[in-house]
Amino acid sequence: MATIQVRVDDGTKNAIDSLFSGLGLDTSTAVRIFLKASLENNGLPFPVRHFSPKSDLLEAIEDTRLRRNLHGPFKTAEEAVASMLED
Numbered sequence: 001m002a003t004i005q006v007r008v009d010d011g012t013k014n015a016i017d018s019l020f021s022g023l024g025l026d027t028s029t030a031v032r033i034f035l036k037a038s039l040e041n042n043g044l045p046f047p048v049r050h051f052s053p054k055s056d057l058l059e060a061i062e063d064t065r066l067r068r069n070l071h072g073p074f075k076t077a078e079e080a081v082a083s084m085l086e087d
Contacts, residue, residue: 004031 008016013027020030037045053061063069074080 006031 016030017027020027023030025033034045071083072080074083
């Protein structure tokens with residue numbers, strides 16, 4: 001049996017231990033599952049890609065940063081939602 005060691009910061013280790021514990025696993029078991037799934041998939045068991053936001057999202061982000069094309073302010077959340085639902 002071989003041993004694999006991975007260095008991660010304490011925050012990541014604590015968070016991942018908690019995540020896997022909530023799934024009924026310890027971290028070592030979760031890593032073994034990942035490695036076996038990688039073998040079964042002959043690669044990573046999930047797609048690896050760059051996130052490419054759509055142009056309308058990028059435009060909305062830029063509008064927000066430049067404070068243009070904003071509607072409001074609204075007095076209530078209901079008014080804001082109603083405004084978003086308008087055509």
